[in-house]
Amino acid sequence: MLSVNNAQAIILNLAQPLDNQRDTEVVDLLAAFSRILAAPVTSSLDFPHWDNSAMDGYAVRYEDVQHSSAEQPTVLEIIEEIPAGYQPKSTIGAGQAARIFTGAVMPAGADTVVMQEKTRREENRVFILAAPQPQEFVRYKASFYQAGTQLLPAGIKLNAPEIAVLAAAQCPQLNVYRRPRVAIFSTGDELVTVNESLQPGQIVDSNQYALAALVKECGAEPLLLGIVKDEPVALKKVIIDAAAIADIVLSSGGVSVGDYDYIDKILESLEAKIHIQAVNIKPGKPLTVATLPTDAMNLDAMNLDAMNRVSTTKSRLYFGLPGNPASVLVTFWRFVLPAIKKLSGIKEGWEPVFLKVRSHDELRSDGKRETYLWGKLHLIDGVYEFHKAGGSHSSGNLINLAQTNALAVLPVGKTLISPQEEVEVLQLVTP
Numbered sequence: 001m002l003s004v005n006n007a008q009a010i011i012l013n014l015a016q017p018l019d020n021q022r023d024t025e026v027v028d029l030l031a032a033f034s035r036i037l038a039a040p041v042t043s044s045l046d047f048p049h050w051d052n053s054a055m056d057g058y059a060v061r062y063e064d065v066q067h068s069s070a071e072q073p074t075v076l077e078i079i080e081e082i083p084a085g086y087q088p089k090s091t092i093g094a095g096q097a098a099r100i101f102t103g104a105v106m107p108a109g110a111d112t113v114v115m116q117e118k119t120r121r122e123e124n125r126v127f128i129l130a131a132p133q134p135q136e137f138v139r140y141k142a143s144f145y146q147a148g149t150q151l152l153p154a155g156i157k158l159n160a161p162e163i164a165v166l167a168a169a170q171c172p173q174l175n176v177y178r179r180p181r182v183a184i185f186s187t188g189d190e191l192v193t194v195n196e197s198l199q200p201g202q203i204v205d206s207n208q209y210a211l212a213a214l215v216k217e218c219g220a221e222p223l224l225l226g227i228v229k230d231e232p233v234a235l236k237k238v239i240i241d242a243a244a245i246a247d248i249v250l251s252s253g254g255v256s257v258g259d260y261d262y263i264d265k266i267l268e269s270l271e272a273k274i275h276i277q278a279v280n281i282k283p284g285k286p287l288t289v290a291t292l293p294t295d296a297m298n299l300d301a302m303n304l305d306a307m308n309r310v311s312t313t314k315s316r317l318y319f320g321l322p323g324n325p326a327s328v329l330v331t332f333w334r335f336v337l338p339a340i341k342k343l344s345g346i347k348e349g350w351e352p353v354f355l356k357v358r359s360h361d362e363l364r365s366d367g368k369r370e371t372y373l374w375g376k377l378h379l380i381d382g383v384y385e386f387h388k389a390g391g392s393h394s395s396g397n398l399i400n401l402a403q404t405n406a407l408a409v410l411p412v413g414k415t416l417i418s419p420q421e422e423v424e425v426l427q428l429v430t431p
């Protein structure tokens with residue numbers, strides 16, 4: 001059976017980034033938070049914009065003060081006071097200084113700032129009580145960034161530091177990738193919505209909610225197509241509809257070997273190319289990954305409103321996730337999330353990041369499949385420790401996944417991780 005790593009490689013190869021021309025939109029700076037920059041940004045401003053002081057003190061000529069000490073202070077005449085936001089008028093000559101404040105423009109002639117604490121003031125004279133370093137406490141024009149060079153590259157996520165940089169560079173609007181559109185539907189005759197009363201044999205379609213939340217969490221737009229019966233005609237229609245409006249299609253259920261598991265057969269009838277049908281992972285083994293040829297499905301003939309057509313790419317990535325609720329979450333985190341990241345325009349860092357931590361509990365697997373156990377990372381004296389969730393780790397049990405934030409991984413062949421032993425974990429929620 002296909003290993004988890006090989007499955008990940010196949011999926012990342014299939015996921016193609018949005019187009020950096022067509023699949024973009026212009027948004028205001030504040031709305032750009034957590035979006036993906038679609039075009040590099042260059043500024044015509046230097047940073048700092050001009051030489052300025054890093055301290056409250058005195059702007060001096062280094063050559064005047066280089067031999068100063070508490071015993072033999074240098075005495076300078078103060079010829080100007082320069083607060084922040086003020087353009088200095090005079091040039092500092094031999095034996096002269098300017099009173100200056102943090103962030104204020106350096107006056108011509110001065111090359112060094114002496115911090116206030118190393119001076120003594122007597123009316124319009126200042127006593128320099130210690131020799132500074134040459135150019136000390138001057139933040140030189142363009143020493144942080146040079147105008148005309150690249151300020152930010154395309155394909156990065158705009159977090160608080162990038163938003164601040166863009167504000168400083170006076171970029172009120174940004175060109176970002178549009179959010180990837182992810183169609184979601186659930187399959188199963190036993191499923192009802194949260195509002196419907198449960199009849200014998202029925203359960204609530206929790207997967208749709210789980211997937212909607214996961215898709216939102218990674219910055220994509222969920223398109224909810226509801227519950228579809230285990231019925232080939234209805235399933236075929238929803239797959240065609242989903243492919244017409246989304247970049248990625250996610251279904252849950254119907255991918256195993258049961259008589260009512262139709263997904264793979266319908267994909268074949270739509271001339272989809274099935275790349276993966278099973279992965280050596282627990283939970284989540286019967287995972288289907290396919291590409292849907294949009295032209296073969298005759299989407300154009302469906303007379304869809306051009307605005308509803310989201311992409312001119314020749315195929316859609318389809319994930320038929322296994323129906324068990326724990327399998328849906330685990331396969332999303334392990335396989336779908338990297339694909340959405342790559343599609344979203346992010347340039348790198350698509351793969352999941354594993355941390356090596358200490359396990360608080362004994363972790364067991366039959367060693368046959370790469371096994372994921374859910375639990376919580378606790379910080380103990382600054383070191384992360386994995387605490388396995390109590391209760392059943394059946395893929396049908398959703399309840400004890402609540403309030404977890406990590407998945408511990410037991411590789412194939414590993415049947416036991418003892419308490420205090422090291423384990424690799426996938427961190428799910430940033431603490």
Ligand SMILES: Nc1nc2c(c(=O)[nH]1)N[C@H]1C(S)=C(S)[C@@H](COP(=O)(O)OP(=O)(O)OC[C@H]3O[C@@H](n4cnc5c(N)ncnc54)[C@H](O)[C@@H]3O)O[C@H]1N2
Pocket residue numbers: 186187188190191203204205206207208252253254255256257258261283284285286321322323324325327395396
């Ligand atoms: N003979 C075999 N049977 C099964 C195998 C196998 O290899 N041979 N694999 C098992 C594994 S592993 C998994 S995982 C499941 C996958 O099943 P399907 O993808 O076909 O999903 P369903 O049969 O439709 O449902 C499975 C299970 O999940 C519940 N479910 C389905 N959808 C939802 C939903 N939207 N919200 C909440 N719960 C849902 C459903 O009621 C079933 O209990 O196959 C095993 N069988």
Ligand code: MOO
Pocket residue numbers: 281282283284285286322324326327395396
């Ligand atoms: O692979 Mo299934 O998700 O173990 O139950």
Ligand SMILES: [Mg+2]
Pocket residue numbers: 253254255256257258260261
């Ligand atoms: Mg089934």
